[in-house]
Amino acid sequence: MSEVRPLFIVGNPRTGSTLLSTLLLQHPDVHVHGELFHPVENERQGTHAMRERRKAWFDPETDDAILFLEKHVFGVSTDYKGREVSVVGVKIFADHCSTGGASHLFRRIKAHYPQAAFLHMRRDDYLSALISLEFARRGHQWVNWSHDVQDREAVKPFTIDLGTAREYFESMYRADSFFALRFTGPGYLGVEYEQLVSDVPGTMDTVFSTLGVAPTPVSMVTEKQVTSTDWSLVKNLPELQLAFEAFTARLEP
Numbered sequence: 001m002s003e004v005r006p007l008f009i010v011g012n013p014r015t016g017s018t019l020l021s022t023l024l025l026q027h028p029d030v031h032v033h034g035e036l037f038h039p040v041e042n043e044r045q046g047t048h049a050m051r052e053r054r055k056a057w058f059d060p061e062t063d064d065a066i067l068f069l070e071k072h073v074f075g076v077s078t079d080y081k082g083r084e085v086s087v088v089g090v091k092i093f094a095d096h097c098s099t100g101g102a103s104h105l106f107r108r109i110k111a112h113y114p115q116a117a118f119l120h121m122r123r124d125d126y127l128s129a130l131i132s133l134e135f136a137r138r139g140h141q142w143v144n145w146s147h148d149v150q151d152r153e154a155v156k157p158f159t160i161d162l163g164t165a166r167e168y169f170e171s172m173y174r175a176d177s178f179f180a181l182r183f184t185g186p187g188y189l190g191v192e193y194e195q196l197v198s199d200v201p202g203t204m205d206t207v208f209s210t211l212g213v214a215p216t217p218v219s220m221v222t223e224k225q226v227t228s229t230d231w232s233l234v235k236n237l238p239e240l241q242l243a244f245e246a247f248t249a250r251l252e253p
Contacts, residue, residue, distance in 0.1 A: 006109075010120050131160075
C-alpha cells in the first residue's frame, strides 16, 4: 500500500466546497471523502459515510479523530472503486470540531500532518452564503446536480432576522481568519468561490499544482441553486444588504 498525501478542505457551508470536491474527484490521482465529522449523527452515518469501508463513519463518543483518519482515511490508498490514488482528502467545516473525539481537531491536524495540503474554500460575499443556506434549509435541497434535475420544494417569501444575520457574518469572518492563520504556509491555498466559478480551468490548475499532481481537464457537474429571482423572496433584503455593507465597512483598514 502506497503512502498518500492528506488533503483537508476547510471552510464554511455554502461556500463552494461541494463544487470543489466534485472537480477534485475528476482527477485520477485524487479521492475526496465528504463531511466525516459532521455534527449530526444521521449525516455521518448516511450522506457522508464512506462506502465500501469496514469502518464507514466516525463516532465522536468512541473514536479519536486522528486515529480514525490515520487508519480508515489516509491509511487507505484507493478510492471506492479500488483505484490507486496519491492524494486523499476530507472536508471539515468550522462547526465539526467542538465535541468528543473531534475536539480541537484543527489545532491537532496541522501538527500531525506537516505534509498535508489545506484548501481553504472562501466565499467573501457572506450575504450570498447566508441566503443560499436559507434556501437550502427551506427547500430541502443542498446540491443541484447538472445531470439530475430535481424540483426544489417551493420556498415561500421569508425574513432573515437582522441579529441572526450579523452573528452569521461575524462567525464566517472568525472562521475564515482562523483558517488563514492556522494553516498558512506550504501546502495552504485559499480558493475563492467567485474565482472558481468564473475560471474553473485556471483555478483548478493552481489547485492541482498545490496538491503536487498533474493538471487534468475538469468540468462542472453542479449548478448554482439560488438565482437572482430567488433573492426577491427575501422580504427584508434591503435591510440585510445594509447590514452586510456596514459589516464589511468595519473590516476596511
